[in-house]
Amino acid sequence: FSGLDSLPAARDLPDAVLSVVSDYLLASEEDPRRNRYLGASMGVEKYFGIKEERSHDSFPASGIRGPWIHLLQYHPTKALAFVLRVFNHSTHSYTHAGLNRQLEPAWEIELAFADGSTRKQWCNPRLWNLYRGFSVGPYVLQSLLMAFESWLLGYAKDYPQQVDSVLVDILRRSESGALAAVVASVATAHPHAAGEALLVLLSARDYIRLDLGRRAAERQAAALSGMSSGLQPEHKVYNAARKAADGLPHRRESLEDAITRLQLGPFSSRVHVILDRHKAALPQIG
Numbered sequence: 370f371s372g373l374d375s376l377p378a379a380r381d382l383p384d385a386v387l388s389v390v391s392d393y394l395l396a397s398e399e400d401p402r403r404n405r406y407l408g409a410s411m412g413v414e415k416y417f418g419i420k421e422e423r424s425h426d427s428f429p430a431s432g433i434r435g436p437w438i439h440l441l442q443y444h445p446t447k448a449l450a451f452v453l454r455v456f457n458h459s460t461h462s463y464t465h466a467g468l469n470r471q472l473e474p475a476w477e478i479e480l481a482f483a484d485g486s487t488r489k490q491w492c493n494p495r496l497w498n499l500y501r502g503f504s505v506g507p508y509v510l511q512s513l514l515m516a517f518e519s520w521l522l523g524y525a526k527d528y529p530q531q532v533d534s535v536l537v538d539i540l541r542r543s544e545s546g547a548l549a550a551v552v553a554s555v556a557t558a559h560p561h562a563a564g565e566a567l568l569v570l571l572s573a574r575d576y577i578r579l580d581l582g583r584r585a586a587e588r589q590a591a592a593l594s595g596m597s598s599g600l601q602p603e604h605k606v607y608n609a610a611r612k613a614a615d616g617l618p619h620r621r622e623s624l625e626d627a628i629t630r631l632q633l634g635p636f637s638s639r640v641h642v643i644l645d646r647h648k649a650a651l652p653q654i655g
Contacts (some may be wrong), residue, residue, distance in 0.1 A: 371426040371435055371509070373603065379439035385627055386436055387451055394509060395458055396420045412507075416472050419507040427508035431607035432515030432614065441520035456545040459510060465490050470640030480540055480549075481572035492546020494628060497579040499547045502555070503586045504612070514551055515614065521555045523619075526588070529562040536566035547578070553580055558619035560627040564636040571628055571643050580624040589619050 370624065378386055386549040394554055414421040426432055439449040464475050482488070498504040502512035525532040536552045553570055556563035556582075570576050634639050 371512075373433065373606065374440045375436035379436035380443045383440060383444040383447055386440065387447060390436075390451070391454070394419060395455070396462075399494050406627060413439045413472065413505055416460045416463050417510060419459065419509060427512050427605050429604060429611070430502050430508045430511035432512065432519040433608045433610045434507075434512040434607065435516075437513050438520060439514035440511065441516060445520075445524075449620055452513065452548070453539070453542050454512065456543060456548050457511075459545075460545040463496070473571055475546070476575075478546065478575050480569050480571045482537070482569055486541075488541055488543075488547050490549055492549065492575065492579065494579060494582060496545065496547045496645050497576075498546045498583055498586065500551050501583065501586070503583070503589065510547075514547060517548075517610075518551045518554055519614070521551065522558060525555055525559045525562060529559065532559065533563050533565050536563055537569060540566065540569050546579075549576060550580070550583070550613075553624050554619065557624060557627040558617070560630045561634055564631055564634070567624070567627055567631050567642065568636065568639055570624055571640065574647055577624050577628075584621070584623040588617075 375386075379493070396415070412421050432438060437448070440451070457474055460475075463472075473493055473495065475493040475496060476493050477489045480488045482489065495504040495506065499506045499511055500517075500524070502511050532555070536556060539548055539552055549570070552566055552574065556566045556570065560567060605611065628640060629635070
């Protein structure tokens, strides 16, 4: 679950891999080891519902670590359900578990969909920036998010007519702003193929602000991806993957830029309706 040699198992035995991965990674509230060592733990894994001893083997985080990218490539439906399960579990632990709170709280953010339905997600800057490795969180979750983004970017390139519905479905099913951030990244890279997803994200002003903060932090990416160089030979492989991801053109842009581009196409009038709604919600001056 943390090295480079998981392709055959992920490709040929996905059910076996997924049947044990939850027990391997996820800490339940009833786990006696979790309850026993919560007070002595020095890491952040306990806040994310991850078994502490599992995360350290995933440093440095990378999208090519573990079976995640292979599961997504060969068994996308099963892998997507798994990703949603992991991050809904992690979000519940971060926001609801009865722990001595030492991390900043998340807050609820409501998304609005074209059919009139809504979805509340939990987010803060820590969760939004987790997929980029800019914030502190379990390395195994960072690696899973990086693999998820890499797969979605490839899917958007290969299936531009289908990616929008996939992104909207993720937003509908997820309770985590960490996954919304990945959706935002892919939609920013492909704004005209992801119009519906961008409109959903635009309905949440906090996500626009959080992504502006992410863009400002991008200049730190090169330094962060090279921090572990030379510690172990395989780290060079992981760092190379991180640097390649850091150099993607859309890293220099934000949701705000993607929304601007969306106004140059058939979604223009719908963008203006949402912008007018946000403007009307502003407090009166004077």
